Amino acid sequence: MDAKLEFRMAEENDLDRIVEMLADDLLGSQRELYVRPLPQSYLDAFKSIASDPNNELIVACEGNEVIGVQQITFTPYITHQGGWRATIEGVRTSARVRGKGIGTEMIRWAINRAEERGCHLVQLTTDKKRPNALRFYEKLGFTATHEGLKLKL
Amino acid sequence: MDAKLEFRMAEENDLDRIVEMLADDLLGSQRELYVRPLPQSYLDAFKSIASDPNNELIVACEGNEVIGVQQITFTPYITHQGGWRATIEGVRTSARVRGKGIGTEMIRWAINRAEERGCHLVQLTTDKKRPNALRFYEKLGFTATHEGLKLKL
Numbered sequence: 001m002d003a004k005l006e007f008r009m010a011e012e013n014d015l016d017r018i019v020e021m022l023a024d025d026l027l028g029s030q031r032e033l034y035v036r037p038l039p040q041s042y043l044d045a046f047k048s049i050a051s052d053p054n055n056e057l058i059v060a061c062e063g064n065e066v067i068g069v070q071q072i073t074f075t076p077y078i079t080h081q082g083g084w085r086a087t088i089e090g091v092r093t094s095a096r097v098r099g100k101g102i103g104t105e106m107i108r109w110a111i112n113r114a115e116e117r118g119c120h121l122v123q124l125t126t127d128k129k130r131p132n133a134l135r136f137y138e139k140l141g142f143t144a145t146h147e148g149l150k151l152k153l
Numbered sequence: 154m155d156a157k158l159e160f161r162m163a164e165e166n167d168l169d170r171i172v173e174m175l176a177d178d179l180l181g182s183q184r185e186l187y188v189r190p191l192p193q194s195y196l197d198a199f200k201s202i203a204s205d206p207n208n209e210l211i212v213a214c215e216g217n218e219v220i221g222v223q224q225i226t227f228t229p230y231i232t233h234q235g236g237w238r239a240t241i242e243g244v245r246t247s248a249r250v251r252g253k254g255i256g257t258e259m260i261r262w263a264i265n266r267a268e269e270r271g272c273h274l275v276q277l278t279t280d281k282k283r284p285n286a287l288r289f290y291e292k293l294g295f296t297a298t299h300e301g302l303k304l305k306l
């Protein structure tokens with residue numbers, strides 16, 4: 001890498017780039033709608049996230065260019081003696097930087113952020129159709145102790 | 154069942170009973186601390202949940218008795234065109250009512266609540282050490298499409 005990777009909260013004018021990255025993916029291409037103007041639902045979600053102190057939409061930047069995105073949700077639970085958890089979701093990097101360790105830096109950043117926020121656990125689910133993603137997270141210290149169940153409404 | 158099952162938001166004076174149920178479980182007994190007075194961390198978590206409009210700690214009651222608990226977290230995401238998800242966690246029923254369909258009614262209630270809140274997906278993770286729980290959720294329509302990864306901090 002030439003430039004240092006920097007992390008910051010996403011701003012509204014990053015949203016176009018974020019949706020572009022989410023749509024540029026085997027699974028994402030089937031469920032996102034990257035058109036201009038962006039569907040209002042993306043803007044509404046962005047505003048809900050930005051106004052919620054327990055949700056952080058984080059972008060990774062190389063210089064002025066946004067090359068990665070992830071969302072971290074901090075949740076208080078009664079379980080584990082009232083412990084907070086961090087949940088990572090929607091992790092994507094720009095296609096042109098894949099394989100350069102950007103994803104690893106992003107997840108390490110999220111783990112540090114979870115520690116700063118006093119969480120006892122970081123969790124995420126990964127689609128069983130992405131075996132490389134499972135290995136990627138296992139290398140970072142995660143263990144696949146749970147089944148991740150989904151029900152579409 | 155004799156009495157009709159009713160659902161409501163948990164109140165602070167339900168907390169003792171909630172922790173009692175969480176601790177009365179193979180995995181829960183190893184990680185909860187059900188003593189009197191309750192550790193302050195449980196009260197702090199309760200207050201964080203109660204003051205967060207995107208978290209609902211729900212109790213199931215038979216008459217005046219609390220016989221079940223679950224937490225539902227509503228999260229706005231950019232993914233899926235800015236879709237909201239509901240995450241169910243910390244589901245427990247009283248030992249004396251297990252096998253009577255209370256859990257099924259609880260999860261159905263949570264699914265309805267997720268629909269009311271405009272979610273497109275309900276999700277949860279279940280420990281691979283609980284094969285019965287997996288079958289329980291599959292019967293309710295969930296599919297185990299994802300691996301659930303955890304990293305303890």
